[in-house]
Amino acid sequence: MERYIMHVDMDAFFASVEQRDHEEYRGKPVIVGGQSVRGVVATASYEARAFGVHSAMPMAIARRRCPEGIFVSGNHAHYQEVSQQIFGIFHDFSPAVEALSIDEAFLDISGMEKLMKNCRAYGQKLKKKIYLQTGLIASVGIAPNKFLAKLASDLEKPDGLVIIASGEIKRVLWPLPISRLWGVGGKTEERLHRLGYENIGQVAQAGEAELCKNFGQKLSRQLVKLANGRDDRLVETEREAQSVGNEVTFEQDIVTQEEAEAALLALAEKVGWRLRRVNCCARTIQLKVRLGDFTTYTRSRTLSAATCYDEDIYGVARELFHALHVHSGIRLLGITGSSFDIYGQASLFEDNHKKEELYSAIDGLKKRFGYDIINHLNAKKKKDK
Ligand SMILES: [Mg+2]
Structure with missing residues (x-):
């Protein structure tokens, strides 16, 4: 089965949250980061990047380059909350999500055959959902592996959506500069340049034996593999994680028991689906109420x-x-399952066979038609009653 990996990266995340929350910041250079003498830039808005300000730059230099910029120290707890909201959306689109940072993740979307007929529409759907629910913009890359997916999400940033199909790898990858190769930076890049390698295609065509004359075997093999668009790293799913959780922050605090129960049911369905997709069972269930x-x-x-x-x-x-x-009014509800057992132990109990059959049928539908289908069917059923 062909693999499809989606890489999602929020555009100028911290700065975009600030611009969303403060109307007066919009369209202006916003620089988020440490305000002390030794502070560095965490994120610069695209308006600030036009002044040559970028992340990891000392704040003193940023102030010199962009004197009229809006400098804010930022609110990490707030960004964390927005991040959780975004990751909740990621989990609606794939059962296997690997977080790379607060605003960036790999989603394994392999096997969602129906959806895969149109990767672009699936990517657009995710971007739209993030925008509608958070007012923020993400860039998305979809490709047969992690390396290419991450590369793709960066190609048309901001607001990018790039798909690299397996037949297009050489056409897209080979003209790019060698600095785009995953893990190539600084010294390796310099040495490759000195040897006359400018783009990725030249590295691919040189081959391992040729590169071995100047680099170690391990690095040479890695370079040739990546230059040919090959990368077999897996998306590290929750199986490695210690828990699976979903939360929902309500636009307006909810007040009735019915609303709370409906939200808990939706959360339980998400957590259950994610557990089953990674063949895990949780022994501990935790509820969070804010x-x-x-x-x-x-x-x-x-x-x-x-x-x-x-x-x-x-x-x-x-x-x-x-x-x-x-x-009183509830702002947020969350459910987490932890203390994992490998799936299968549950079926030692005979009365679980029927449940297992039922859930594998439900999950089959979710996988074929997208997560939302079952929830729509349920909602319709309730209405019909
Ligand atoms: Mg980002």
Whole structure:
């Protein structure tokens, strides 16, 4: 089966959040970073980049290059909250999400056959959902592997969407400068230049034996592999992680028990789906509730048998929620499953066979038609009743 990896990277993330939240910053050079003497730039808006300001630059230089810039120290906790919202969207688009940083991730979208007929539409759908829910813009790259996907998301930044199909690798990759090769920077780049290599195609055509005359075998092999667009690293999914969680921040605080239960059910379905997709069961279910005034409660329960089923996760979360007796508006709800058992242990219990069949049918539909289909069907069913 051909692999499809999507790389999503938010454009000028911290600066864009500031511009979104402060109307008076829009269209202006905004520079987020440490304001002390030794501070560095964390993110510069595109308007600031036009002045030659970029991340990791000492703040003193940034001030010199862009005297009329808006300099803000930023609010990391706030960016973290926005990031969680964005990662929630990533998990709607793929069961295998690997975070690279606060605003960047790989999504393995292989095997979603129906969707794959049109990668571009899928990428556009993700970008649109991020924009509608957060007001922020992402760049997306889709390609057969991680290296090419990350390269693709950067090619038309900002607001980029680039797809590299397996038949186009040479055409797209070979004319690019060697600095675009993953892991090639500084010294290796300089040495390659001195040997007359300017673009990636020249490295690919030189071959491993030729490069070995000047570089170690390991590096030569790696360079030739990447220059030919080959990269077999996997998207590191939740199997390696310690927990699987989803949260939702409401546009307006919710007040009724029904709304809370509906949100918990939707969250339980997401967490269950993600657990099943990585063949894990969670023994501990944790509920998070944040009120309008930011008071935050977490409650958890450890089960006698681990589970990956929506209804079990929902049942526990619902009980924990009711035990809290929340009477004021709720800003955020979250469910996390942790303490993993490898999937399969649950089926030792005979009465799980039917459940397993049911869920594999549901998951099959989700995989074929996209995550939202089942939720739409459920919503329709409820309306029809
Ligand atoms: Mg970014």
